[in-house]
Amino acid sequence: MDTVGAAPTWPSTDEPVRGPGRGHPWRRAAAVVAALLLVVVSAVVGCRIAGSDGITPVPQLLAFLPWLLAPGAVALLLAAYGRWRTGMAWALAALAVTGWYTQPYGAETTRPHGQVLAQLRVLTSNTEFGWATDDLITTVRREKPDIVFVEECAFVCADALEQRVPKADYPYRDVVREDGSAGSAILSRFPLRPAPVIPSEMAMPGAVAVIAGKDVRLQLAHPMPPLPGQEAKWRRELGRVRDFAAGAEQQGQAVILAGDFNATQDHALFRSVLDAGALHDSARLTGHSRTYSWPADRTTPLRTQIDHVLVSGRDFKATASRFLTVRGTDHRALRVDLTLYGE
Incomplete structure (x- = not known):
């Protein structure tokens, strides 16, 4: 029996205070x-x-x-x-x-000095153990680059370049004959003279090209990838690429640094290469900073840009770039058109 005069009671409608995800x-x-x-x-x-x-x-x-x-x-x-x-x-x-x-890293343009000396085309391609050699040669014939950088140029690749790419087209060459992924090559229409290599497990040769009377330091980049548990190799070799860029900047050299960097603009080490050498990414300069280059032969949407052509900003202007499918490799080739300036 209710107590006479007692206040009526009603069911509570207050919800308990709940933390993240509490309840259901x-x-x-x-x-x-x-x-x-x-x-x-x-x-x-x-x-x-x-x-x-x-x-x-x-x-x-x-x-x-x-x-x-x-x-x-x-x-x-x-x-x-x-x-x-x-x-x-x-x-x-x-x-x-x-x-x-996700915004592109680096300046949108370069400021080269002097007058126009030459127009040239550069191509870089990782042939994945030489498996893409046939299509690379077809691409070279079609695109007619003046300088070609080839990564993972195994014995089969080096032999094919020697036998099937006419010396009349590329009379100047620096080919490192190694098997598997270790081989590399630089082909050039311009005279080359030797330059120091960057020590690495996969060959990174260098040369000095004489273009319209101006010395241009060419350097192929192919550091080890940052495999799980082996980042130290990647840091060491990409660090040597950065040291090369810094040295070239101190000497005031015109530079083309191209290849498979196994790094993107979101890696601090890659950005340090740009900053140390006052270098500019040609893809960034031509509006393709997020265009993928790897992996090229897989269906995964997870793709990124690890193949680059970097140039010294006081010497070059990048006028066009294009990523090209080369059958037989997991990388897309990169073709860049450059204008060289000088006194």
């Missing part, structure tokens, strides 16, 4: 997955902000930095489903910062 099990699971995704995205983007390439898996993930927008967006949706407001704010911040760093 699916909402809790969504919040947990969102947190895991955000930790990964934030770690990689944090290294990008700090100018560090980190340790595995950061160097590998940095190569595909723009693709981190996808897990960031998924994390945002999961945080919203899990009613995790902090997670939603975290995801929005991660997306904003990732989006900011």
Whole structure:
């Protein structure tokens, strides 16, 4: 029996204060997955902000930095489903910062000095153990580059270049005969003289080309890739490429540095090569800074640009670039048209 005069009681309508994902099990699971995704995205983007390439898996993930927008967006949706407001704010911040760093790195133009000395075309191609040699030769005949850089030029590649590419077309050559991925080659219409190589497991030859009376330092780049657990080799060899660029800048040399760098503009080491040598990425200069070059022969959407032609900004202007499919290799070739300036 109710007590006479007592105030009536009503069922409470207040909901308990809930943390991220608390309540329904699916909402809790969504919040947990969102947190895991955000930790990964934030770690990689944090290294990008700090100018560090980190340790595995950061160097590998940095190569595909723009693709981190996808897990960031998924994390945002999961945080919203899990009613995790902090997670939603975290995801929005991660997306904003990732989006900011998808912008191209480096200046949009070069400022060469002097008058126009020559127009030339450069081609770089990784033939993947020489398997793409036939199509490379076809590409060279069609595109008619003045200078050709070839990475992973195995014995079969070196022999084919010797036998099937006329000396009349490319009378000057620097070919390093090694098997597998270690071989490399530079073919040139312009006179070459020897220059120091960069020590590496896969050959990185160099030469000095005389173009319209001006010395131009040519250097092939092919450092080891940042394989999990072997980043030290990648750092060491790409660091030597950076040291070369810095030395060339100190000497005031005109430079064409081309090849398979196994690095993108989102790697701090690659950016240090540009900065140390006052070099510019030709693809960036011609509006193709995010055009992929690898992998070329797979169906995965995860693709990136690791093949580059870098030039000294006071000597060159890049007028056009194009990434070309070469059958038989997992890399696309890069063709660049350059204008050389000088006194």
